Amino acid sequence: MVSTLAKQQRAVKFNVIWQACIGCSACVGVCPQPRPFVSAFDTIAVETPCEIACMRCVEVCPTSAITFQKLQHEAQAVEEAQN
Numbered sequence: 346m347v348s349t350l351a352k353q354q355r356a357v358k359f360n361v362i363w364q365a366c367i368g369c370s371a372c373v374g375v376c377p378q379p380r381p382f383v384s385a386f387d388t389i390a391v392e393t394p395c396e397i398a399c400m401r402c403v404e405v406c407p408t409s410a411i412t413f414q415k416l417q418h419e420a421q422a423v424e425e426a427q428n
């Protein structure tokens with residue numbers, strides 16, 4: 346259970362500023378996710394939390410179109426529910 350919590354604490358959820366995205370798919374190209382992790386616009390997924398959180402997608406984006414939110418609050422909620 347500790348490892349599950351650790352993963353959840355690292356999870357991030359991404360947003361793409363669509364006006365800034367040029368559709369180069371560089372973010373998808375560097376993503377090590379073992380499953381398809383893409384949006385309908387061929388960027389990394391924007392609604393699914395990423396537990397790997399390597400942040401390569403953010404670093405590679407040539408237009409800084411990718412923003413993210415850390416999901417630490419959800420992990421804390423899970424932790425509290427278990428106590």
Ligand code: SF4
Pocket residue numbers: 372375376377378382389390395396397398399400401402403
């Ligand atoms: S943080 Fe890493 S694993 Fe997660 S979507 Fe971005 S490139 Fe893929």
Ligand code: SF4
Pocket residue numbers: 361365366367368369370371372373387388389405406407408409410411
């Ligand atoms: S790397 Fe940036 S500009 Fe390229 S597809 Fe992904 S979000 Fe869009």
